[in-house]
Amino acid sequence: MSQVISIHPVTRIEGHARIDIHLDESGQVEEARLAISALRGFEQFVIGRPAEEIPRIVTRICGICPWMHHLAAVKAVDGCFGVHPTVSGSLLRELCQILAHIHDKILHFFFLAAPDFVSGSEGDLSVRSILGLVDREPELANRVVTMRQLAQQMLARIAGKAIHPVAAVVGGFSRPMGEDDRRALLADGRVLLDFACHALEFARDRVLQRLVDEGAGLGAIATGFLGTVDNRGQLRLYDGQLRLMAADGTFVDFSAQDYERYLAEHVEPWSSAKMVYAKCWGEGFALNPDHPNGIYRVNTLARINVCDTMATPRAQAELEQFRHHFGRPAQATLLYHWARLIELVYAGERSLELLADDRIVDQAVRSPVQPVAGRGIGHVEAPRGTLIHDYSTDDNGCITRANLIVGTTHNIAPMNLSVHQAAAALIRKGVVDEEILNRVEMAVRAYDP
Template sequence: MSQVISIHPVTRIEGHARIDIHLGESGRVRDARLAIASLRGFEQFVIGRPAEEIPRIVTRICGICPWMHHLAAVKAVDGCFGIQPTASGHLLREFCQILAHIHDKILHFFFLAAPDFILGPEEDLSVRNIMGLVRREPELANRVVTMRQLAQQMLARLAGKAIHPVAAVVGGFSKPMGEEERGALLADARRLLDFACLALEFAKERVFGRLVDEFGTLGTITTGFLGTVDTGGRLRLYDGQLRLMDATGAFVEFPAQAYEQYLAEHVEPWSSAKMVYAKCWGEGFSLNPDNPSGVYRVNTLARLNVCDAMATSRAQAELEQFRHHFGRPAQATLLYHWARLIELIYACERGLELLGDERITDPAVRNPAQPGAGRGIGHVEAPRGTLIHDYSTDANGCITRANLIVGTTHNIAPMNLSVHRAAAALISEGEVDEEILNRVEMAVRAYDP
């Protein structure tokens, strides 16, 4: 007799999801699906709104990474109105994005993922969480909370609000950074870099050994990857070309404005979330676990795979070690966690670079903009992956069409494949327990959806 095992809700992720594992009569996994039930509707209810309001509206898409939607949206509206931000406006936007990446990576690695590795998936659910980690590692937990709070406080001091921001405006930024302010931010940014380096060393000693030796193949699939690079092929988070790499390592590059030539969207009847696939590969889209097609991944592991190098020195040294161990492209799903801490170091180093650029305190933070008809496509790399906002406006500067591809949607198809792979490897003869189900969840948690 067939059976469905549901994990609802999936725990320790930044959202809401359900896993349904379908067993055949033999008790082995016949199918496994990650279902997203929530319907957001932002693409429809922004229509008719003045475009300059949109960067303030779409921050409500995600309470964890509102800055990413804020910045992708304002870049898209810049495009609709045919305006470029000033040099200082551009640098201030990127610095805010970097700070948002820093606190987000600290949150995911330590609050959401670490309990699986420091405490273990075999621990009871009442223990295997952030409070269990606090009891087991109180000094570490205090440092983690302090550093995440520091990144948020830096955002609030600079931009007025750390959550649901309003600071980026069409043509640039809403306020300049003063020299005294820059000095204080530099001191705090150095503290964050010190912590990022310590966090990676801690993970090498306490987490990554178990990750590789005990869980190394959990949910592992073979796919392509998508991320953003500069003209020299180095990883970037705010600006650059999109690089789409297939599973062999071959790649194409294109500007975000050309995304429709390379990517297409698909919806399955059992999920309200869009899935995105590489139509340029000419294979179509399939979630057949034995022969998937068109599937690629985004987020930290993807960005490390597609780039030729990191743009900062300490992160580059860590990338070289990572590639020495795992090659390129690395496919193991749980390596997202390792990649996340390398990218944390990059973000901290990049933040110091931005603060060291004298142009960041130029008071000319905004170019004037005139609303009008146009189309604009803005993109940034969100913690969860490549984020694209695509808007069209009428002669009055009001939105007539909107299409959003958020970071997690790229990864919904591969998450389904990873869930299937993990469940099939762990479940036989219909026997499951809490530890097995948590290990299935771990395959999803790696993607930080």
């Protein structure tokens, strides 16, 4: 008799999801699905609203990464009105985005992912959490909390508040940065970079090697990748062109303004979240592990796969080591964790580069704005992947159409494939236990959905 095993909720992720594993009569995995609860209402909520209000409204899409929606939206509205932000306005926006990446990466790796490796996937549920890390590594845990708080405090110093921001405005930024603030932020930024390097060393010794030795095949699939690079092929998070890489390493670069030429959206009846696939590999979509038509991945592993180099020296050195071990493109799903820490180092270095740029304290933080009819597409790299906001406005500057492709959306199809692969590899003759189910969850957790 066939049966369904449900994991509900999936734990230690930044959202809500359920895994349903369908077993056939012999107890073997027949199908496995990841269902994500996602309200797509914001594409309708914003219709008719003045476009300059949208960057403040869409921060409510996600309490973990409101800055990413804030910035993608304001870049899109810039485009609707034909506005080019000032240099200082753009630098301040990017600095806020980078700091938001830092505290998010600390949150995901240490609070959500690391317990599987520090306490072990077989560890008791009561210690397989941040509390287990506190018990085993109290000094590190204290520093983790302090560093995440520091990144948030730096954001608040620049923008007035760290959560649900209002600081980025059409044409630039709402207020300039003073020289005293810049000096204080530089000092704090050096502390964050030192922690990022320490975190990577800790993980290399205590987590990453175990990940490679024991879990590299968990949830493993072969797909393409999507991320953002500059015109030299260097990794970028705030601005640049999109690079879509096939599983064989070939790639095409294109502007976010042309995303509809390369990407298409799809909805399955059993999930409320949209799925996205690549049109340039042939029209079509298939959740088939053997022939995943058009499926690609985003987020940290994707970004370090698609870039030729990292734009900062310490991160570049780490990328070279990573590629020495795993090649390009690396496909093992759990390598997302390693890539996340390389990006943490990059973000620490990039924040210092931005603060060292004298243009960031220029008082001209906003260009003049005149609401007009138009269309604008803004994109940034959110911690969870490429984020696209696409708006159209009427003659009064009010929204007439909106389409959002959220970072996790790109990864929903590959997460389904990884869940199926993990469940099929671990479950035999219907035998399951807590460790097996947690390891299936680990395949999802790596994507940081």
